Amino acid sequence: MASPNVSSQAYSLTVLAPIVSERISDLVNYLDNVGSGDASPLSKVGSTHFARWVVMDAPVFEGGRQRRDSWSAPRLLFTSNFDGELDPYIERLRVGLGECADKVWGNCLDYPGHEQPAAFAGWIKRNQIDSSLFYAAYGGMAVEDVLRSLEIRHQLTEFAIAHQGDPPDDLKAAFLSEFQP
Amino acid sequence: MKFCLCMSNVEGKATAITVMSPIWPGARHLLRALFAIARHPVGKRGQGKLETLSFIHYARWAVISEFPNGDRGEKLKYSYLFFESNFNGTWDEYIDAFSEVVPVRMWAIWFTSFGFPGPQPVAPFKRYIRKNEYIANHYWSAYPEAATTEVNSAGRVAEAVTALRRKAEGMDRESFKKAYDEMLMSIQHDF
Numbered sequence: 180m181a182s183p184n185v186s187s188q189a190y191s192l193t194v195l196a197p198i199v200s201e202r203i204s205d206l207v208n209y210l211d212n213v214g215s216g217d218a219s220p221l222s223k224v225g226s227t228h229f230a231r232w233v234v235m236d237a238p239v240f241e242g243g244r245q246r247r248d249s250w251s252a253p254r255l256l257f258t259s260n261f262d263g264e265l266d267p268y269i270e271r272l273r274v275g276l277g278e279c280a281d282k283v284w285g286n287c288l289d290y291p292g293h294e295q296p297a298a299f300a301g302w303i304k305r306n307q308i309d310s311s312l313f314y315a316a317y318g319g320m321a322v323e324d325v326l327r328s329l330e331i332r333h334q335l336t337e338f339a340i341a342h343q344g345d346p347p348d349d350l351k352a353a354f355l356s357e358f359q360p
Numbered sequence: 361m362k363f364c365l366c367m368s369n370v371e372g373k374a375t376a377i378t379v380m381s382p383i384w385p386g387a388r389h390l391l392r393a394l395f396a397i398a399r400h401p402v403g404k405r406g407q408g409k410l411e412t413l414s415f416i417h418y419a420r421w422a423v424i425s426e427f428p429n430g431d432r433g434e435k436l437k438y439s440y441l442f443f444e445s446n447f448n449g450t451w452d453e454y455i456d457a458f459s460e461v462v463p464v465r466m467w468a469i470w471f472t473s474f475g476f477p478g479p480q481p482v483a484p485f486k487r488y489i490r491k492n493e494y495i496a497n498h499y500w501s502a503y504p505e506a507a508t509t510e511v512n513s514a515g516r517v518a519e520a521v522t523a524l525r526r527k528a529e530g531m532d533r534e535s536f537k538k539a540y541d542e543m544l545m546s547i548q549h550d551f
Binding site for chain 1: 368371372374376378380381382384391392395398399414416417418419420421422423424427428429430432434436437438440442444446473474475491492494495496497498499500501502503504506508510511512513514515517518521522524525526528529531533534536537540544550551
């Protein structure tokens with residue numbers, strides 16, 4: 180039976196790790212100030228579509244019939260939607276994040292550091308939670324497919340405008356030149 | 361206590377939502393059964409409704425009974441229903457759409473959560489989600505300026521261009537022109 184973490188070739192990774200309580204402020208400060216967009220450390224982790232870190236400090240209390248709950252430690256959530264298998268991705272995560280992984284998960288219990296590949300992978304998997312249901316709108320498309328498709332769409336839009344009314348000979352030559360195999 | 365400004369939930373056109381709600385004792389079995397049905401090929405047909413919510417890139421649910429950490433995991437007093445979504449548009453539009461388009465499914469998934477008011481009317485539903493939401497401290501997207509519909513459209517355009525490119529060299533100029541025009545017609549709604 181297919182893993183509930185998988186939809187087509189996409190994988191949903193959920194990691195929930197206990198934070199050392201005294202380090203929660205350092206962690207929050209680091210995450211809140213780390214670069215965004217191309218400067219994000221996550222931009223160096225190939226095949227990631229979307230990812231996030233979330234500090235979950237305490238459970239929600241709704242009142243009513245619910246009694247107050249408490250957790251032994253706040254949790255750091257990491258989720259990623261990526262292409263392919265888990266093991267190679269964890270290695271990409273380790274290498275891509277490098278020291279940033281230590282600055283983030285170094286605030287969590289028992290984190291071994293990014294310089295120990297097997298221990299790093301073991302720690303991630305030890306703190307992994309399986310999805311119960313995973314939905315991917317275009318699970319068959321890898322990150323490169325998405326980026327390439329967006330580029331082709333842009334190219335074709337420009338091409339169609341630029342070559343409106345071209346004679347067939349010119350049109351074919353221009354198309355072959357524009358869209359290389 | 362929420363630690364962060366809501367802007368960290370946004371990256372370009374993409375918005376992150378992260379919700380973890382405590383559920384009634386024993387409800388985890390029911391929820392796991394519901395999700396197992398939804399994963400089954402027959403139940404998967406129901407996910408077509410999610411596809412009509414065409415602004416969702418990726419979403420997931422998980423039923424959490426204990427926090428992992430190998431042998432040192434933490435058994436929880438209550439189980440939790442975890443939900444995350446990556447979508448384009450605003451938070452309000454997103455919750456409005458869920459409330460309008462798939463209210464029965466929302467009810468089926470969240471009715472075992474403490475304090476769940478139901479998906480309609482939408483105002484209490486929004487208050488409930490806000491209360492159970494955790495704001496992302498860092499959020500990243502590989503293509504922040506592309507909405508879900510753009511990604512799907514671009515996929516169809518790329519497929520059409522690649523198919524024409526593959527056969528173009530063997531075509532005479534008139535056949536190529538005809539095929540090119542037909543291609544543009546077939547993907548006109550994807551621009």
